Amino acid sequence: xxxxxxxxxxxxxxxxxxxxxxxxxxxxxxxxxxxxxxxxxxxxxxxxxxxxxxxxxxxxxxxxxxxxxxxxxxxxxxxxxxxxxxxxxxxxxxxxxxxxxxxxxxxxxxxxxxxx
Amino acid sequence: xxxxxxxxxxxxxxxxxxxxxxxxxxxxxxxxxxxxxxxxxxxxxxxxxxxxxxxxxxxxxxxxxxxxxxxxxxxxxxxxxxxxxxxxxxxxxxxxxxxxxxxxxxxxxxxxx
Numbered sequence: 001x002x003x004x005x006x007x008x009x010x011x012x013x014x015x016x017x018x019x020x021x022x023x024x025x026x027x028x029x030x031x032x033x034x035x036x037x038x039x040x041x042x043x044x045x046x047x048x049x050x051x052x053x054x055x056x057x058x059x060x061x062x063x064x065x066x067x068x069x070x071x072x073x074x075x076x077x078x079x080x081x082x083x084x085x086x087x088x089x090x091x092x093x094x095x096x097x098x099x100x101x102x103x104x105x106x107x108x109x110x111x112x113x114x115x116x
Numbered sequence: 117x118x119x120x121x122x123x124x125x126x127x128x129x130x131x132x133x134x135x136x137x138x139x140x141x142x143x144x145x146x147x148x149x150x151x152x153x154x155x156x157x158x159x160x161x162x163x164x165x166x167x168x169x170x171x172x173x174x175x176x177x178x179x180x181x182x183x184x185x186x187x188x189x190x191x192x193x194x195x196x197x198x199x200x201x202x203x204x205x206x207x208x209x210x211x212x213x214x215x216x217x218x219x220x221x222x223x224x225x226x227x228x229x
Binding site: 006031032034042049091093094097099102112 | 148165207211217
């Protein structure tokens with residue numbers, strides 16, 4: 001089946017540093033990718049949408065200079081949390097539009113970010 | 117994209133069928149219904165999707181009403197490992213962000229021994 005590999009699965013970083021999260025589709029090409037964050041006991045909150053080769057579109061209230069998204073190819077997207085602060089601690093999940101399931105989403109396994 | 121509403125929680129006895137409803141009364145004619153589930157601290161897992169016909173795969177069955185305003189996900193023989201949050205979303209089957217969907221709160225299914 002279709003797989004999206006997301007790394008790292010968890011990361012602890014110091015306040016003020018940057019963290020890069022990578023999502024890679026292993027067996028399909030994705031023109032469109034999405035990034036979510038999820039707080040405990042809450043649903044997924046869409047942060048941004050990216051299309052290969054173009055700038056990401058951010059949801060209202062999401063700082064584009066803080067959450068840098070690079071959709072480098074049809075199989076790779078990265079999210080960089082810059083100058084991380086404790087309030088950025090969350091569960092970050094990527095998803096890709098997957099033609100194999102009639103353009104439904106295939107999700108990565110998520111990254112638990114803890115900023116100390 | 118149309119929004120969906122789901123009951124916040126449901127219980128099911130192990131080995132019994134779990135029927136999870138979803139209301140999508142404002143669905144458009146070209147929008148599919150997709151179901152996902154999320155086990156704690158993991159990314160959501162795709163389960164099944166459909167447009168208007170009932171669908172079945174190795175994981176579940178999807179029943180869509182004739183007017184397409186609601187659907188039911190059926191786990192025929194629930195196991196403890198099916199305990200998760202289940203989300204239904206509707207989305208245009210298109211390979212761009214024009215079909216982005218928002219996730220509601222889903223249904224927390226608890227399968228009990």
